[in-house]
């Protein structure tokens with residue numbers, strides 16, 4: 001089968017293991033069905049902004065043209081740094097967008113990716129956010145009424161726990177096996193000042209996530225369509241937003257939002 005079209009990030013379904021679909025133009029490829037099979041993805045040279053649809057020679061902030069990067073609510077500074085969100089004070093690039101994306105329930109969570117990490121997401125993005133980052137398991141730490149408060153908790157915790165994933169380790173499935181998420185949650189909450197403690201989540205459920213991976217590589221080599229026009233091979237697995245190939249190459253699909261590809265399966 002041949003598919004031509006712009007791609008956007010894979011959609012996941014939290015089955016066990018996770019099921020992935022790759023949107024390509026108007027098609028919707030059940031990409032996790034192709035694990036163990038030969039696939040090829042060829043970049044045809046065009047990139048279309050996922051905000052306005054215009055052709056752009058370069059992609060900014062994972063899929064936007066330069067003007068959209070500067071003006072879209074999706075690329076606001078608070079998306080990467082929630083503590084800078086000002087929507088609760090009535091200040092945002094687009095207040096109606098902010099009402100649905102910043103002034104709604106947010107969750108501060110702990111997840112195990114390449115190690116223990118803290119993160120922030122909209123409550124409605126769970127478990128999608130955890131799957132997108134390739135987490136092994138995750139737990140809610142706090143629930144807040146908006147993005148800003150969640151960001152302040154994350155900042156307070158960053159002194160005690162990382163907020164980053166080392167993707168090379170995550171894709172080799174290397175992580176410390178002895179992390180007790182419930183114990184870490186209790187320990188980190190105890191470090192918070194009283195106001196932030198009041199947001200602590202009573203939900204102690206641990207979500208474990210399995211990915212469709214036939215075999216984890218011993219080493220990984222990141223590649224992009226800015227470097228190579230064609231990426232092909234036997235698909236070994238999918239984790240987070242990465243396709244993993246038999247020659248240790250890994251491709252971050254989300255990084256290529258808006259790239260026009262030909263995909264052969």
Ligand SMILES: [Zn+2]
Pocket residue numbers: 049050051052053054064065066067068069
């Ligand atoms: Zn645009």
